[in-house]
Amino acid sequence: MLAGAGIAGTAGAAHADGKATVADCATAWGSLTKSSSAPGTTPLRNIRTGANTCYDRIVFDIDGATAERGYHVGYVDKFQQDGSGEEIPVNGGAILQIFVHAPSYDPYTGKPTYGGKGGQSLPGVDLTGYKTFKDTKFGASFEGQTQVGVGVRAKLPFRVSQTTDKLIVDVAHTW
Template identity: 30%
Template sequence: MKQSGRRLTSLLLVGCIGVTGCSKKEEGPTHPAAELPAAEDAPAQPSGPPPGTLPREGEAAARPPVHVVIPGDGGAARQPEALPGETQQEAAETAPTAGNDTAAAAPAPTPAPAPANAADLPAEDPKNREWTASKVELKRRPGASVTLRSVRAGQHADFDRVVFEFEGQQLPGYALEYVDKPIIQCGSGDPTPVAGQGWLQVRFTPARGHNDQGQATVAEREIKPRLPIILELERICDFEGEVTWVLGNKSPNKYRVMELHGPTRLVVDVQH
């Protein structure tokens, strides 16, 4: 009887140990990191979006937070608009700081110093590009005579054009006006016949139509382009810093004058 009781007690003890062992196996060992205290210098996790940002709302709230930064001007930053004649880079350098309404504009770039003889090198007068029959004049006094390289003429829809091309970057001074006969050669004083009924004289100073060896840079002294209005071109002077050509026009029609560069040219248009 006692033995039976001992066996029953042993069986109960073995069963209890078995059950307890299974329970501990299911829990698993504790990870060592879980027992370490939190670092004192660990940065605090933000509880909301950073200042100046817009959090997602609605269905997007369940997704990982994505914050969109809104610029100070309430919209996307834009490139400054370049003014006429101003490059995008120049516009950016003088534009106010983006995203800050109170930012002062950057100082304008310091203009390049004017050349010493700026008074003798005035810019083109825009009025000279208007049609006129009156005298057109612009005086310039560069240090040396500018060399005339070529003279050519052509027909356009409403006007005939003559192009005087010069060497270098600067045009000489010029004066244009209708003159009366006789047309006189400046060197000899002899009269020169020129076709047409309207003689437009184009005078350049200081300029020359020859090179250092004395050879003419424009071989032809008389050109007959056979255009509707311009019937003849005649060179009447290349002497002491003056070069003069006369346009023999069919009639004294209005004309205009334009300065062009790359290469350096003076353009004379005569209306049909």
């Protein structure tokens, strides 16, 4: 199942029975915080997810982005809304907090570009059948960056990558 069409990829090959082995899905990604301080002012337009043989994926579509985008991704004990500090409950065995340097509004007009609401699940994201992702929550869009919490089954390895208009976070199903 790949709900994030257009962003296909594999960390390992599937066998004839359609199942991957732990060796097929081996990663060297690690679970430590990953970040980039690259600036960004173009707005976020969508957040979507996809399930893959070896990992679950969350994609941040950024309107008109053409360069590297700043981000900060790491595990936290509590998901606290940026700006207010209010705790937002996130289901799962661990919480992956993602900040992307892209506001969910047009910085020139203030008009919303993404419909996320603080403390609520991400609009249009259905995690039924996912192996690693258990929950998603929108934190805030504050001072030019957007915050999202992803509830995962356990503290698993993850990687962050980018294309010209996307920030992509993959969380492995296993170590």
